[in-house]
Amino acid sequence: MPSSTKKTISKEPPPPPKGPKITEMTDDTITKNTILVNSQHTNMRLLFLLQKVVQHLHDFAIETRLTTEEWEVAIQFLTDTGKMCSDIRQEFVLLSDVMGLSVLVDSISHPKPPNATIGTLLGPFHTHDAAEMHQGDSICSDGRGEPLLIEGLLTEPDGTPVADAAIDLWHCDANGLYDTQYPNRDHPDMRGIVKTNNNGSFIIKCTRPVAYPIPHDGPVGKLLQKINRHPYRPAHIHFIIEKEGYDRLITALYAKGDPYETSDAVFGVKTSLLYTLDKLGTEKAKKYGMDPEDWYLKWHFKIITKDEAKKLMVQKNQEALTGAATNLILNADGLPEPSPLD
Amino acid sequence: MPSSTKKTISKEPPPPPKGPKITEMTDDTITKNTILVNSQHTNMRLLFLLQKVVQHLHDFAIETRLTTEEWEVAIQFLTDTGKMCSDIRQEFVLLSDVMGLSVLVDSISHPKPPNATIGTLLGPFHTHDAAEMHQGDSICSDGRGEPLLIEGLLTEPDGTPVADAAIDLWHCDANGLYDTQYPNRDHPDMRGIVKTNNNGSFIIKCTRPVAYPIPHDGPVGKLLQKINRHPYRPAHIHFIIEKEGYDRLITALYAKGDPYETSDAVFGVKTSLLYTLDKLGTEKAKKYGMDPEDWYLKWHFKIITKDEAKKLMVQKNQEALTGAATNLILNADGLPEPSPLD
Numbered sequence: 118m119p120s121s122t123k124k125t126i127s128k129e130p131p132p133p134p135k136g137p138k139i140t141e142m143t144d145d146t147i148t149k150n151t152i153l154v155n156s157q158h159t160n161m162r163l164l165f166l167l168q169k170v171v172q173h174l175h176d177f178a179i180e181t182r183l184t185t186e187e188w189e190v191a192i193q194f195l196t197d198t199g200k201m202c203s204d205i206r207q208e209f210v211l212l213s214d215v216m217g218l219s220v221l222v223d224s225i226s227h228p229k230p231p232n233a234t235i236g237t238l239l240g241p242f243h244t245h246d247a248a249e250m251h252q253g254d255s256i257c258s259d260g261r262g263e264p265l266l267i268e269g270l271l272t273e274p275d276g277t278p279v280a281d282a283a284i285d286l287w288h289c290d291a292n293g294l295y296d297t298q299y300p301n302r303d304h305p306d307m308r309g310i311v312k313t314n315n316n317g318s319f320i321i322k323c324t325r326p327v328a329y330p331i332p333h334d335g336p337v338g339k340l341l342q343k344i345n346r347h348p349y350r351p352a353h354i355h356f357i358i359e360k361e362g363y364d365r366l367i368t369a370l371y372a373k374g375d376p377y378e379t380s381d382a383v384f385g386v387k388t389s390l391l392y393t394l395d396k397l398g399t400e401k402a403k404k405y406g407m408d409p410e411d412w413y414l415k416w417h418f419k420i421i422t423k424d425e426a427k428k429l430m431v432q433k434n435q436e437a438l439t440g441a442a443t444n445l446i447l448n449a450d451g452l453p454e455p456s457p458l459d
Numbered sequence: 460m461p462s463s464t465k466k467t468i469s470k471e472p473p474p475p476p477k478g479p480k481i482t483e484m485t486d487d488t489i490t491k492n493t494i495l496v497n498s499q500h501t502n503m504r505l506l507f508l509l510q511k512v513v514q515h516l517h518d519f520a521i522e523t524r525l526t527t528e529e530w531e532v533a534i535q536f537l538t539d540t541g542k543m544c545s546d547i548r549q550e551f552v553l554l555s556d557v558m559g560l561s562v563l564v565d566s567i568s569h570p571k572p573p574n575a576t577i578g579t580l581l582g583p584f585h586t587h588d589a590a591e592m593h594q595g596d597s598i599c600s601d602g603r604g605e606p607l608l609i610e611g612l613l614t615e616p617d618g619t620p621v622a623d624a625a626i627d628l629w630h631c632d633a634n635g636l637y638d639t640q641y642p643n644r645d646h647p648d649m650r651g652i653v654k655t656n657n658n659g660s661f662i663i664k665c666t667r668p669v670a671y672p673i674p675h676d677g678p679v680g681k682l683l684q685k686i687n688r689h690p691y692r693p694a695h696i697h698f699i700i701e702k703e704g705y706d707r708l709i710t711a712l713y714a715k716g717d718p719y720e721t722s723d724a725v726f727g728v729k730t731s732l733l734y735t736l737d738k739l740g741t742e743k744a745k746k747y748g749m750d751p752e753d754w755y756l757k758w759h760f761k762i763i764t765k766d767e768a769k770k771l772m773v774q775k776n777q778e779a780l781t782g783a784a785t786n787l788i789l790n791a792d793g794l795p796e797p798s799p800l801d
Binding site for chain 2: 137139141142147163165177178180182184188346379386
């Protein structure tokens with residue numbers, strides 16, 4: 118290739134914004150300087166989140182003495198995880214689930230008093246197209262599994278009934294699959310919404326869920342296999358309970374005695390959410406047009422108001438700050454961020 | 460929907476592997492238990508990396524009191540970042556670059572003694588199709604920018620010439636774009652490989668690089684904009700220097716006085732890598748068929764052997780462990796992992 122003698126006029130980029138001067142980055146200076154450069158704005162909560170992201174990311178690399186080759190593997194893993202995501206598959210949520218982050222964030226962000234029903238992780242199978250059902254309807258089409266009748270009661274912790282609340286529930290079939298995992302799904306199945314009566318009660322038919330593996334044909338499944346972890350969840354039924362003025366409850370009930378009760382791949386099980394099924398019996402079978410040998414589950418859900426939930430979250434966040442020698446304050450949302458005086 | 464009375468036989472999943480029993484996950488127990496479940500294998504380095512990932516991920520959520528809504532934003536950001544990746548675009552590398560992680564990992568993984576040329580981040584524009592050039596060739600097609608002649612010397616720190624080493628260099632054109640950023644690229648341009656002579660010298664023609672913005676039309680660019688950070692890098696020329704028996708040097712030379720010298724968007728600049736261009740002058744212009752007003756850069760690169768590099772890395776890793784009350788040892792690769800006695 119011949120040398121060019123044509124002079125090209127460089128396009129001048131706009132002048133850089135005023136900001137911290139950074140140069141000569143070393144192990145000792147890169148973290149502080151990255152945080153400085155990330156702090157040239159006034160969204161103090163975002164500033165705090167990014168400060169902590171950078172600090173932990175860098176501390177991770179420093180403490181592990183991370184190699185370039187390991188960094189490359191991590192970049193490829195994250196890329197593959199992103200590529201696996203689609204309208205019906207969220208591989209990053211799955212990653213968060215198996216790393217215990219999802220249930221931790223639920224616990225931090227939605228703390229419950231001891232006398233209310235505890236929450237747990239949402240999981241990736243909730244949809245927004247479930248149909249509203251009448252009392253005693255079945256959310257399942259025929260042949261989905263062993264029939265199960267649920268009689269529920271929704272109250273405040275003191276027993277005050279919560280009427281007209283939406284109980285959104287969903288579960289897998291006897292094959293361990295949700296409706297969304299079947300090709301050509303054209304309508305919701307094994308999911309539905311029922312409203313509570315004036316006395317807070319509701320009644321709905323479904324089928325007995327079974328233990329199943331989380332989707333494990335992607336990067337997250339390969340990781341689990343590599344570290345000798347199984348992908349199974351114990352049998353469970355998901356619930357979202359919603360009513361104006363009350364804190365939305367995302368929870369699930371788990372089968373006591375399930376082989377995976379104490380090794381849930383996504384850490385969702387809590388003792389107070391374990392159920393044991395009874396046989397339905399003659400009387401209820403007759404009343405609801407079922408078989409006496411069908412299954413029966415009775416559950417009492419207790420929810421708290423939005424105000425109580427916010428107050429508890431702020432109180433826990435305040436406790437978390439107390440004692441730590443920090444420059445942090447709680448903002449109007451009750452979340453920690455750097456004090457404006459700093 | 461009618462209640463089904465058909466009994467379906469559940470498929471029994473395989474029994475769960477023996478492992479730690481986990482249940483009743485709370486803020487206080489989830490981290491320890493996730494690490495336990497991730498530790499049912501004997502790849503101690505991977506075990507250590509995952510332990511630290513989980514610890515830092517959970518500490519981040521706990522310290523920031525992360526909300527479900529913020530977690531959702533993070534999941535979406537990572538998903539978008541993965542979706543942006545393609546054969547010619549690596550958005551996760553870009554994210555690592557702007558968060559200071561790339562230059563940190565290079566610094567940890569490839570430490571250099573003070574008398575050797577320091578390394579810096581690779582960046583996303585290296586390719587593997589650069590052509591091998593002869594001494595004095597130009598790596599640029601016509602009209603790419605103001606011509607620049609580079610005279611280089613490659614030695615060990617004590618001055619011993621390193622002959623027959625591959626000098627792989629690449630840079631942007633006067634528009635601030637690499638060849639790969641133009642549509643329909645059908646051959647490499649502004650990149651090439653030249654071998655050092657017996658005395659360690661090499662000579663190559665290229666063009667003066669200019670400051671440019673990193674690709675900022677994706678999730679990473681949007682993040683930078685949101686936090687008031689500019690995406691520019693100061694003008695620079697990338698180098699990979701490789702020879703059997705020597706530690707591969709990934710580095711770059713930066714234009715001293717560039718408007719972005721002290722605010723490189725990816726933190727790559729180091730003082731010892733700053734260059735100042737001279738005018739080529741009559742004599743060299745005549746010798747290499749160029750114009751006396753063309754640019755001239757002379758640089759002395761100093762590389763170390765693989766053995767020296769490994770020794771230095773292990774020494775630094777050992778220093779990092781010393782004093783910390785840990786159960787860690789350095790493995791055969793010189794990388795920390797838990798002691799098998801634990």
